[in-house]
Amino acid sequence: MITRVGFYGAGDIADLHAAGVQGCEGADLVGLFDIDKKKSQEKSLQYNCKAFDSAESLLADPSIDAVFVLTPLEDHCECAVSALRAGKHVLLEKPVSSNINEIEEIKAVANESGKLCVPVHNYLYEDSVIRTRELLDSGKLGDLVAIYIFYNIHHPEEVAQRYPGVIRQILTHHAYITSFLGGKPRKAMAMASTINDGTVAKENLAMAILELEGGALAHLQASFAADDHAADNWTFKIKLIGTTGSTRFSHADWVQNQKAVVHSHTYSAYHYSILNTVRYFIEECIERDRAPLSNLDDAITAQKIIEAIEVSVREGKAIGL
Numbered sequence: 001m002i003t004r005v006g007f008y009g010a011g012d013i014a015d016l017h018a019a020g021v022q023g024c025e026g027a028d029l030v031g032l033f034d035i036d037k038k039k040s041q042e043k044s045l046q047y048n049c050k051a052f053d054s055a056e057s058l059l060a061d062p063s064i065d066a067v068f069v070l071t072p073l074e075d076h077c078e079c080a081v082s083a084l085r086a087g088k089h090v091l092l093e094k095p096v097s098s099n100i101n102e103i104e105e106i107k108a109v110a111n112e113s114g115k116l117c118v119p120v121h122n123y124l125y126e127d128s129v130i131r132t133r134e135l136l137d138s139g140k141l142g143d144l145v146a147i148y149i150f151y152n153i154h155h156p157e158e159v160a161q162r163y164p165g166v167i168r169q170i171l172t173h174h175a176y177i178t179s180f181l182g183g184k185p186r187k188a189m190a191m192a193s194t195i196n197d198g199t200v201a202k203e204n205l206a207m208a209i210l211e212l213e214g215g216a217l218a219h220l221q222a223s224f225a226a227d228d229h230a231a232d233n234w235t236f237k238i239k240l241i242g243t244t245g246s247t248r249f250s251h252a253d254w255v256q257n258q259k260a261v262v263h264s265h266t267y268s269a270y271h272y273s274i275l276n277t278v279r280y281f282i283e284e285c286i287e288r289d290r291a292p293l294s295n296l297d298d299a300i301t302a303q304k305i306i307e308a309i310e311v312s313v314r315e316g317k318a319i320g321l
Helices: 013-022 037-047 055-060 073-085 100-113 127-138 171-182 268-288 296-315
Strands: 003-008 027-033 066-069 089-092 117-119 144-152 185-193 205-212 217-223 236-242 245-250
Touching: 003 013, 003 055, 003 268, 013 027, 013 037, 013 268, 027 037, 027 055, 055 073, 066 073, 066 268, 073 089, 073 100, 089 268, 100 117, 100 296, 117 296, 127 171, 127 236, 127 245, 144 171, 171 185, 171 205, 171 217, 171 296, 185 296, 205 296
Parallel strands: 003 027, 003 066, 066 089, 089 117, 144 217
Antiparallel strands: 144 236, 185 205, 205 217, 236 245
């Protein structure tokens, strides 16, 4: 069986998704559409696939089985709904959408169409995160005490201004990881600020503490303001402490000494998490009918966490979930 894939959007993240498709023996990247015609042509040549002249022509192609929605956040809902109604499975980049109502709409359309719609909650497909979950479920780590998720990667102001801010752009990762490992939170308390040259008004530094159902605490932090090049740095780290054990995953364990598009170094772990997500979506979800590790209900939970963090920042108090 060959799963034929089309890309709806061809920004920088498309390079990693293309590598993921090319790494699946049972998948073929048929073509792509991007509103930027020049980018469409360049990426289609790079990936050796067709450049569709419209979203409608991409979705109308009967040979395409699955569509990867890789557009900006504000277009996710419309693009995902259109692809599902066209009878395509959908892999949907995070954040899934701008609000809970839109995610619920996507979920309803997916149920009606009988097609998969899987969020790109890519860190859950990391072997170390899967192993952490297995250790928790087995009881070998004891009772969960704390989860720490830190992110410190500098983004120049001209890049940061393209994003919605670190709460939605980065803490969304923290939110789905926390709920995957620790369960749904009961309460959130957060603060945020902006530290740059004055050209960007969006927050580029945020911290939150979540109280989880079992009493454990999750400590979340995200920053575009500066890199952390200290030993055992917090570039991106997931640390979990239980009463009888602990685990750690770090980007700093997988570094290439070359500048990436934005980052000062190439952190290989992120690339592989996307490849793993793509491979699982195609080889396990589509081909073997297995459930994804994270679904749209989990995306709703993550969005509730993000919205609670935003309210806590504005009101300066803990917010119940």
